[in-house]
Amino acid sequence: MRVLGIDCGAERTGYGVIASDGLAHSLVASGVIRTRPADPFAQRLLQIARGLREVIIRYEPTAGAVEEVFHAANVQSALKLAHVRGIALLALAEAGIAVGEYSALVIKQTVVGYGRAEKSQVQLMVKSLLQLDYDVQSPDAADAIAVAICHATHARAAARLGAAR
Amino acid sequence: MRVLGIDCGAERTGYGVIASDGLAHSLVASGVIRTRPADPFAQRLLQIARGLREVIIRYEPTAGAVEEVFHAANVQSALKLAHVRGIALLALAEAGIAVGEYSALVIKQTVVGYGRAEKSQVQLMVKSLLQLDYDVQSPDAADAIAVAICHATHARAAARLGAAR
Numbered sequence: 001m002r003v004l005g006i007d008c009g010a011e012r013t014g015y016g017v018i019a020s021d022g023l024a025h026s027l028v029a030s031g032v033i034r035t036r037p038a039d040p041f042a043q044r045l046l047q048i049a050r051g052l053r054e055v056i057i058r059y060e061p062t063a064g065a066v067e068e069v070f071h072a073a074n075v076q077s078a079l080k081l082a083h084v085r086g087i088a089l090l091a092l093a094e095a096g097i098a099v100g101e102y103s104a105l106v107i108k109q110t111v112v113g114y115g116r117a118e119k120s121q122v123q124l125m126v127k128s129l130l131q132l133d134y135d136v137q138s139p140d141a142a143d144a145i146a147v148a149i150c151h152a153t154h155a156r157a158a159a160r161l162g163a164a165r
Numbered sequence: 166m167r168v169l170g171i172d173c174g175a176e177r178t179g180y181g182v183i184a185s186d187g188l189a190h191s192l193v194a195s196g197v198i199r200t201r202p203a204d205p206f207a208q209r210l211l212q213i214a215r216g217l218r219e220v221i222i223r224y225e226p227t228a229g230a231v232e233e234v235f236h237a238a239n240v241q242s243a244l245k246l247a248h249v250r251g252i253a254l255l256a257l258a259e260a261g262i263a264v265g266e267y268s269a270l271v272i273k274q275t276v277v278g279y280g281r282a283e284k285s286q287v288q289l290m291v292k293s294l295l296q297l298d299y300d301v302q303s304p305d306a307a308d309a310i311a312v313a314i315c316h317a318t319h320a321r322a323a324a325r326l327g328a329a330r
Binding site: 040075078080084086092093098 | 206207240257259264
């Protein structure tokens with residue numbers, strides 16, 4: 001499967017596309033969609049929508065994954081994030097791509113083996129799991145790759161469970 | 166001006182299009198976009214996006230207006246609403262339509278003259294301001310018309326202020 005992971009953010013939305021059989025993963029592409037902070041919010045949502053559509057057309061993912069929205073820290077930023085998340089879910093639905101949703105805890109547990117892992121640990125594990133000989137520079141891109149790896153891993157587990165029944 | 170007001174909701178998104186010079190308003194169209202509760206959330210966002218695009222193409226609004234997101238009552242439903250609101254802002258931005266955002270307080274103050282007005286009072290005032298000889302059945306559609314009236318009123322005030330300077 002080819003999974004597009006998206007790490008939503010009003011300023012920077014990270015994306016990562018991996019090819020995976022659920023055990024071994026390889027990186028197809030990753031990057032960050034940046035928006036212009038001076039632009040009206042609706043305009044920034046449009047920039048994110050266009051960026052994601054471009055990624056979907058170029059890399060043809062067969063599955064999508066995003067993090068569940070988290071609101072403990074600051075309700076205002078969680079609400080802003082939820083707008084962007086709506087755009088990401090829409091971009092996937094428009095392309096007919098089903099989406100998996102995972103909490104930050106489950107993503108870190110799956111990728112790092114520890115639910116409270118630091119961002120830098122996620123970056124390191126992503127590099128190691130994908131056998132990259134360079135660092136994933138952007139933490140947003142690394143987080144996006146992590147949610148893609150999480151989805152591929154869980155999808156394999158679910159398929160095996162289904163086959164065993 | 167021709168204003169599209171949108172009242173966002175995951176289950177029912179109301180819309181109202183009015184023609185207005187800022188003082189007198191007439192109803193062009195109103196209605197409700199319903200989503201199927203059994204569908205995945207991303208699918209429901211797609212249904213809302215398609216519904217809004219259809220309304221925009223059919224009624225060609227020149228301005229848009231939505232309520233600011235409100236989170237006092239329940240954070241989970243506010244977050245859900247924010248996803249839908251992202252879709253509404255995107256639909257307007259895609260069509261090149263600038264959008265005004267107003268708090269519930271300001272909308273009710275502008276339309277009813279009282280910031281804590283009940284839904285039924287909003288429905289009555291909308292009917293009266295638009296000189297309708299029938300009730301606006303759906304409260305979602307009435308709320309959408311109310312935010313459109315609010316925007317038209319404020320846009321006129323802003324234009325007059327600008328001219329007086």
